[in-house]
Every structure is written in C-alpha cells, then in structure tokens.
Amino acid sequence: MSFVLSSLVTAFLSLMEHLGLGDTPDQQTSPPVDVSRQRKEKVETETHPETETRQDGVEKEKVGADLSPEGKSKSDYEEEFRQAAEAIATARSYAAVNATATSALEAMENLLIAAGQAAERPDYEEASTKLQAAVVQAGLVAAEREKMRNAALERQRKLNESFTGIAERIGKLTVVPGPVTSALQTARAAKDGAEQACVKKPEDWPKAATALDQLENAERDLGIACVDAAKTLASGFVLRFTAKKDAKPASVDAVKLRSGYLVAKKKFDGLIGAQDGIGALEASAAVDTALTQFEAKADPAGSERAEILRVAISDVKKLTDEELTDMSMSAKAALAFRLCANGAPTSGDALDQLCRVYAKSPPEKAFLDERRSQRTKIAEKVAKIADIDKLFDEDGDVIGSEWSKIIADKDKVRDLLKQISDAQLEVLGLPPVTVSTYSKAEDSTGIECGGCVWSDGPPTIELNAHKDAIGDPDEAFISILHETFHAQQDMLVKQLLAGELSESDPLYPQVLMFMVNKPGQGYLPPDVDQDKYEAQPLEVDAESQGTFAYSDLQLAIRAVKSSGN
Amino acid sequence: MTDGANEAAMFQAAFRAPGDKNAVPAGVLAVDAEHRLRLVSAEPELADRLAIAVSTLNGRETFTVRAAPQPGDAPLSLRKRRVPRDAPEARSAMLEMLRKTYGLELTPTG
Numbered sequence: 001m002s003f004v005l006s007s008l009v010t011a012f013l014s015l016m017e018h019l020g021l022g023d024t025p026d027q028q029t030s031p032p033v034d035v036s037r038q039r040k041e042k043v044e045t046e047t048h049p050e051t052e053t054r055q056d057g058v059e060k061e062k063v064g065a066d067l068s069p070e071g072k073s074k075s076d077y078e079e080e081f082r083q084a085a086e087a088i089a090t091a092r093s094y095a096a097v098n099a100t101a102t103s104a105l106e107a108m109e110n111l112l113i114a115a116g117q118a119a120e121r122p123d124y125e126e127a128s129t130k131l132q133a134a135v136v137q138a139g140l141v142a143a144e145r146e147k148m149r150n151a152a153l154e155r156q157r158k159l160n161e162s163f164t165g166i167a168e169r170i171g172k173l174t175v176v177p178g179p180v181t182s183a184l185q186t187a188r189a190a191k192d193g194a195e196q197a198c199v200k201k202p203e204d205w206p207k208a209a210t211a212l213d214q215l216e217n218a219e220r221d222l223g224i225a226c227v228d229a230a231k232t233l234a235s236g237f238v239l240r241f242t243a244k245k246d247a248k249p250a251s252v253d254a255v256k257l258r259s260g261y262l263v264a265k266k267k268f269d270g271l272i273g274a275q276d277g278i279g280a281l282e283a284s285a286a287v288d289t290a291l292t293q294f295e296a297k298a299d300p301a302g303s304e305r306a307e308i309l310r311v312a313i314s315d316v317k318k319l320t321d322e323e324l325t326d327m328s329m330s331a332k333a334a335l336a337f338r339l340c341a342n343g344a345p346t347s348g349d350a351l352d353q354l355c356r357v358y359a360k361s362p363p364e365k366a367f368l369d370e371r372r373s374q375r376t377k378i379a380e381k382v383a384k385i386a387d388i389d390k391l392f393d394e395d396g397d398v399i400g401s402e403w404s405k406i407i408a409d410k411d412k413v414r415d416l417l418k419q420i421s422d423a424q425l426e427v428l429g430l431p432p433v434t435v436s437t438y439s440k441a442e443d444s445t446g447i448e449c450g451g452c453v454w455s456d457g458p459p460t461i462e463l464n465a466h467k468d469a470i471g472d473p474d475e476a477f478i479s480i481l482h483e484t485f486h487a488q489q490d491m492l493v494k495q496l497l498a499g500e501l502s503e504s505d506p507l508y509p510q511v512l513m514f515m516v517n518k519p520g521q522g523y524l525p526p527d528v529d530q531d532k533y534e535a536q537p538l539e540v541d542a543e544s545q546g547t548f549a550y551s552d553l554q555l556a557i558r559a560v561k562s563s564g565n
Numbered sequence: 566m567t568d569g570a571n572e573a574a575m576f577q578a579a580f581r582a583p584g585d586k587n588a589v590p591a592g593v594l595a596v597d598a599e600h601r602l603r604l605v606s607a608e609p610e611l612a613d614r615l616a617i618a619v620s621t622l623n624g625r626e627t628f629t630v631r632a633a634p635q636p637g638d639a640p641l642s643l644r645k646r647r648v649p650r651d652a653p654e655a656r657s658a659m660l661e662m663l664r665k666t667y668g669l670e671l672t673p674t675g
Contacts, residue, residue, distance in 0.1 A: 368584030396617045397624065442647065446632035451642030468647075472625055478666070479643055486641045519640035526634035533634055538641065543631070544583040547665045554617045 072124035080128055084135045088112070091138035094145060097205050101144035108137035148205040152212060156198050159215050163191050166222060169278050174285055177232070183218070183225035190218035226277025233284045234272060237265060240291055247299035248521060250308050250341035252334040254297040255515065259499035261290040266499065305342045309350060312338030316353040324360040329509035332361045336516040346525050354522060355532040361513055363541060366506035371541075374427055375549045378481075379556035381423045387416055389560070391473070396558035398473040407476075410437055413465045417480045421461060424484045433458055433487050435480070437465035449479040452486035454519055459490040474550060481553075482546030489514050489538055513537045573597040576671035580611050588670055591615055596671070599650050600628075600659045618667040626650070628658035 088108065096102040115130035170176055170184055190211075197204070197211035241261065249255050264287045271280035300308065316324070316335055324332070336357050345351035363371070382388055391402045406412045418435040425432055440448050450463035461483045463469075463476075470476035492511045495501045501508055516522045517537045524536050534543060573595035579588035592607035592615050602619040622628075632646035648658040663669045 363584060365584070371584070372582065395620055396613075397620050445635045446644045446646040447629075448638075449643040449645055451639045453639065454641065472627075472629070474621060474625070474666070475629060475645070482643055483641075523640045526636055526638045530631075530633040534631060542641075544665065548583050548668060551614065551617065551667045554621070555613055558613055558617065 072128055074122070074124060077119060077124040077127055077131075080131055084131055084138075087135050087138045087142070091141040094202055095204065095206070096141060097145045097148040101141045104137045104140035104144065108134045108141065111137060145203070145205065148209075149203065152198060152205050152208045155212050156194055156208075156215075159194065159212060159219065160191060163187060163215070163219055166219065166278055169282065170226075173281055177225075177229035177281075179225045180222070180229050180281070183222040187215070187218035187222045190215040223275070223277050226281055227272060227275055228277070230268070230272050230277050230280035230284060233281075233287075234265075234269065237268075237287055237291055240295065241265075244295055244298040248340065248343065249298070249337055250300050250305050251297060252330070252337045252512065254294070255337070255497070255512070256503070257290070257294040257297050258497065261287070261294045261499075262497070263499035264290040300341070302342075308338050308341035312341065313349045313353050316357060317349070321356075321360060324357065327360075329361060329364050329513055332357050333509065333512040333516050336361075336513065336522055340516060340522040344520065344522055344525075351524075351528070355524065355528065355535070358517070358524075358537060359532065359535045361537055363537070364510050367510040367541075370507065371545050375545065375552045376556075377427045378424045378549060379552035381427055382420050382553055383556035383560050385419050385423060387419060389557070392554075392557045392561070394558070394561040396554040396561070403473045407465070407467055407470055410439070410465050413437055413470065413476070417461075417463055417476065420477070420480050421484045421487070424481065425488065428488050430488060430491050431458070433484075434460040435463065436460070437463050439466040440464050440469075441466055442468040449475065450483055452483045452490070454486075454490045459487040461487060477553065478547050478550045481549045482542045485542040485546050486538065489541065490518075493518055510537075514541075573603060575605065575674040577674050578615060579670045579672065580614065580668050581670060582668050585668075591669060593674065594619070594669075594671060596656075596659075600655050602663075614667055615669070618663060618669055621666075622659060622662060628655060628662055630654075630658045630661055 091105060091108060096105050111130045111134035115127045115134060118124070118126035118130055167184060167188070170180060176184075194208070194211040194215040197208040200208070245258070247254075249258070264283070268280055268283045268287045271277075271283055312335060316339065319327075327335075336354060339345060339350055339354045339357065342350070345354050391398055391406070393399050406416060414435060414437045417437070418432075421435050422432040447466075447469050448464050449469050450461065453460045453462065461480070463479055463483065470479070489511075492501065492507070493515045496508070496511045496515055501511055514537055523538070524533050526533070533539065574597075576594050576596060578591040578594050580591040581588035589611075590608055591611040593605040594615070595603040595605050597603070601623050604615050604619050607615045627647040627649050629645045629647055632644040634642070634644060638644060648655050652658075660671060663671065
C-alpha cells in the first residue's frame with residue numbers, strides 16, 4: 001500500500017515538475033488561503049510523528065515500532081507522509097481557482113485530519129488510506145489550477161493574436177480616426193495588463209481571467225470604435241455623393257465612375273453591416289478614391305459642357321451613316337452622352353445628330369436574343385392566368401362578350417392588366433409595379449393609351465381604361481405589355497446606375513443606351529418628327545417587343561387550348 | 566393578281582420577328598377591298614400565326630397606328646390613332662399592324 005501511495009505521489013510531483021509548475025520554496029511558505037493554513041497547522045500537530053508533543057511537554061515516542069492492526073508500521077506511514085507532503089503543500093500554496101478546487105481542498109484537509117486521528121489511535125493502515133485520499137484531492141486542486149492556467153494562457157494567446165492583427169491593420173490605415181486611436185491605446189494597455197497578470201508569481205488565475213476580460217472588452221470597444229468611425233465616414237460619402245448624383249452625366253465615364261463608386265460604397269456598407277469596422281476603414285480609401293474620381297467628372301462647368309457638346313456634334317457629323325451603324329452600342333451610347341452634355345437637345349445640330357445616333361442604334365443581337373426568350377416565357381405565363389384563359393376562345397381570339405364584361409368595370413380592367421404586368425415582370429426577374437387606370441376619350445390628337453412614369457422610386461404604369469382606348473382588347477394587351485417593358489427599362493437603368501449591372505454583362509451596352517435616352521437625359525421632345533421619336537432606343541424596344549409579344553400570347557393561348565390544359 | 570370572287574389581291578406573306586435580319590416565307594394571303602384577309606396557304610410552322618393574324622385583324626372595326634406625340638405628353642406615353650376601314654390609309658394601317666404585331670410582311674404576288 002505504501003508503495004502504491006509513494007508511486008502516486010512521486011508520479012504527481014514528477015508531473016508537476018515536468019510541467020514546470022512546481023512551486024518554489026518561497027512560494028510554498030506563503031499559502032494565500034487562511035483556512036488551509038489553519039488546517040495545515042492543525043493537521044501537522046495532529047499527524048506528524050516527529051513533532052507530536054504531550055501536553056506536559058514531555059516528548060513521547062508514541063508510535064515508535066508500533067504496528068497498526070493490519071501491520072502498517074509507523075515508519076511506513078512517516079515515509080508516505082514525507083512523500084505526500086509536497087503535493088499537499090502545493091495544493092495549499094495558492095488560492096483555489098474554482099468551486100471544484102475549493103471542494104477538493106476542503107476534502108483534502110478533512111482527510112488529513114482523519115489521517116492524523118487514525119495515526120493517534122494508532123491505526124496506520126487507516127491513516128495511510130486517508131492520507132492517500134488526501135493526496136488524490138490535492139491532485140484535483142492542482143489539476144483544476146492547471147486547467148485554469150492552460151485556459152487563461154490559451155485565451156491570452158488568442159486575444160494577443162487578434163489584438164496584434166487589429167493593431168497592424170490600423171497601423172496601415174492612411175488616416176486613423178481619433179476615437180480609434182484612443183480605443184487602440186486603451187486596448188494596448190489592457191493587453192499589457194493581461195500579460196502581466198498571466199506571468200505574475202505567485203500565479204493568480206482568477207485575477208488573470210479578470211485582466212483577460214478587460215482585454216477582451218477593450219478589443220470589442222476598439223471594434224465598435226472602428227464601426228462608428230466607418231459610419232461617420234459613410235455619412236460624409238453620402239453627403240458628397242448627394243451633392244453630385246443628380247447632375248446629368250456629360251460622358252459615359254461619369255456613368256461608369258458613378259457605378260464604380262456605388263460598387264465600392266456597397267462593399268463598404270456591407271462591412272459596416274457585418275460590424276467589420278476595421279475592414280470598413282480599410283475599404284474606405286477605395287470608396288474615397290472612387291468618389292473623388294466621380295466628383296471630378298460628374299458635373300462639369302457650363303463652359304466645359306458646351307465644349308464637350310461642340311466637339312461631339314463635330315465628331316458625329318464626320319461619321320458616315322455606315323460608320324455610325326458599324327460602331328458598337330457602347331461607343332454610340334458614349335456619343336449620345338456627349339451630345340446630351342449640355343442638357344437634353346431640343347433643336348438644332350445637337351438634336352439632329354442625337355436622332356441620327358439613335359436611328360443607327362437598333363437593339364443589339366444579345367439583347368434581342370434575350371427578348372425573344374423573355375417573350376416566349378411571358379406568353380406562356382400570362383396564358384395560364386385563369387382570368388386570361390376564360391377571355392379567349394380555342395382559336396386564340398378574345399371572346400367579345402367576355403371582354404365587354406371586363407371593360408364595363410374599371411376595377412376588373414385594372415386587376416386584369418395588373419396580373420399581366422406582374423407575370424411579365426416576374427419572368428423578367430423584377431418586382432411588380434403599381435398599375436393604375438384613368439379614363440379619357442379620344443380627341444382630335446388621338447387616343448392616349450397610357451404611359452410609364454419613371455422617378456427616383458419604382459416606375460408606375462398608368463393606362464387609359466376608356467373604351468376608346470381599350471374597346472379592342474388587342475390594344476389593352478399591347479399597351480400593358482408595352483408599358484411594362486418601359487418599367488423594366490427603368491429598373492435596368494437603375495441597376496446600371498447602382499453598379500449592379502456589370503460592364504461585362506451582355507445587356508450592359510443596350511442598357512447604357514437606355515440610360516442616355518432616359519427621360520430628363522436624352523429622351524426626345526414630343527415635337528420631334530414622329531419617325532425620329534419612335535426610333536429612339538426606349539421606344540423601339542417597348543414598341544416592337546410589346547406589340548409582338550401580343551401575338552406570342554395569342555399563340556400560347558391557342559396552344560394551351562388545343563392541348564386541353 | 567386578284568381573287569376574282571372577292572376582288573382580293575394576293576400577297577406573299579413573309580415572317581420576320583423583331584431583330585431578325587431575314588424574313589422567311591410564311592404563306593399566301595388574300596386581301597379584299599375592305600382590307601379583310603383570307604388565308605390562302607401557309608407554311609406549316611407559321612400556320613397558327615397566320616390564322617391568328619387573319620382572325621384578329623378581320624375582327625376589328627378599325628385599325629390603330631401609333632400617333633405623333635403631342636406637346637405636354639409625358640415621356641414614355643403611348644398615343645395611337647384609330648383608322649376606319651374606309652379611310653384612305655386603312656391599307657397601310659392594316660399592313661403596319663400585321664407587321665408589328667405578327668411579324669408578317671406582305672408582298673404582292675406575281
């Protein structure tokens with residue numbers, strides 16, 4: 001039994017030594033816990049054979065060669081005690097690190113008392129058993145401390161690593177906002193404090209944990225300071241951009257630089273949203289650069305705009321129709337932007353040349369291929385709308401009596417047109433828009449069929465539900481398809497302006513042309529020649545696709561009817 | 566070339582979708598004095614399109630063509646003008662609808 005105990009204690013002490021966790025003699029002499037010390041003194045008095053003294057002061061060789069009932073000798077017990085002493089002293093030497101360690105320490109002291117009492121009887125076998133159990137508890141105390149030490153050192157390593165990473169990144173910023181500098185200093189002080197707490201002798205891991213908490217909080221506060229600083233920068237960017245965003249672009253470069261800024265700003269905002277303040281501050285330089293470039297091109301002075309226009313007119317005039325036709329859509333859009341540099345042309349050479357550019361800019365093949373596919377899908381989707389299905393006969397013709405019921409009720413008209421528009425936009429991957437109706441009779445200038453209103457917000461569609469306008473059902477269908485394509489054009493232009501349509505997208509050149517043609521930019525005035533008016537890119541697309549889509553719809557309905565679905 | 570019974574003129578119809586460079590033969594249509602259409606023959610793959618075009622346009626009392634924008638018209642607005650069947654420009658209006666809506670271009674036969 002004593003061999004086992006000896007081996008246990010020796011192994012434990014070896015482990016402590018191996019781990020470099022053994023205590024120096026100085027440390028052992030100053031255990032921090034009074035209860036332990038008091039108990040230790042009590043136990044030493046009760047159990048240590050060498051120091052046991054009778055009350056009358058006469059030393060008594062009490063145990064001598066006495067044997068316990070099972071045969072364990074005093075000397076065996078003395079050897080066990082000697083071997084256990086260091087582990088017990090180590091357990092007593094520091095504050096218990098947690099509740100488990102406190103319980104173990106308490107148990108150890110109680111077992112030592114019990115061991116002493118057993119030795120008094122004398123029952124060295126019992127004393128030895130209690131002593132071994134006490135050593136086990138001492139091991140638990142040390143193990144808990146070890147666990148906390150390891151946890152604290154690992155936590156310190158991680159916090160140091162993150163702090164170092166953050167500090168290095170902040171050090172590379174071109175400009176470090178004041179609050180960030182201040183928070184960095186606080187975090188650095190907390191890091192130093194945590195380092196001191198983790199190397200302090202004697203070890204005090206609960207205090208070290210507190211210091212690490214402070215470091216963690218300081219790093220969190222530093223992150224918050226970075227996010228706040230980034231938000232402040234964001235506000236500044238918004239103010240600067242707002243001052244220029246409504247200026248009419250005088251060049252395609254201004255459009256691309258605007259998109260470039262918005263792409264950078266979106267990434268920047270995303271980092272702020274993800275609470276990545278350092279990342280946002282790092283990204284802010286790119287945002288600032290993109291914004292500065294945009295500001296330089298966004299709003300040229302009046303004289304500069306006039307010069308851009310003058311040169312553009314001269315350049316376009318030099319081009320033959322064939323040369324103009326052969327230019328890429330992007331190049332033609334760039335010319336159109338320059339022709340609109342001084343505002344939307346209303347007369348003279350600028351208007352003439354702009355009309356010429358438009359007339360020589362039919363939709364590109366990539367765009368037309370996309371439209372062909374879209375029309376087919378739109379027709380198939382609309383054909384399956386129940387309210388549409390019951391309007392048509394098996395030949396794909398509208399049933400007159402059914403149509404009469406619809407147009408007699410303006411709400412039914414609006415609801416039906418809205419269903420078509422919603423289905424069309426769904427196929428185009430876009431959200432639905434507001435569709436409203438009004439009523440206006442034909443006059444000497446013709447019939448207003450309706451329109452699509454572009455604004456800062458989503459586009460809206462307004463259609464004339466007067467019987468003069470939609471008495472023929474074909475006209476109602478064609479009008480809603482036409483105006484919904486205009487709504488899509490608006491959303492595509494907004495995507496381009498927001499940097500959400502990549503320059504590598506096959507549709508980009510066409511949408512760039514839509515943008516220069518947009519109302520308020522290069523949309524032709526009503527008094528222009530009708531052929532020229534209808535030849536502008538926005539109208540060519542909506543008119544040809546919206547009108548033709550109706551025949552696709554009729555064919556789809558006929559197919560649905562003939563298949564019996 | 567005319568159809569004696571209805572005094573209808575005969576036209577070769579060709580089909581061209583928006584953006585197509587070339588038109589493809591679609592069939593033959595007869596057009597009478599009131600601009601009503603009759604399907605004489607059709608390429609199988611375009612027969613439905615021709616049939617719908619004929620049915621739809623014959624069912625209309627008037628044709629419509631895009632009208633010139635007027636001062637005060639909002640951008641992107643759509644304005645049309647109705648053309649009665651007996652109006653001088655009814656034939657061209659019908660042909661324009663046939664072309665824009667159905668992609669059908671007519672050429673007199675013979």
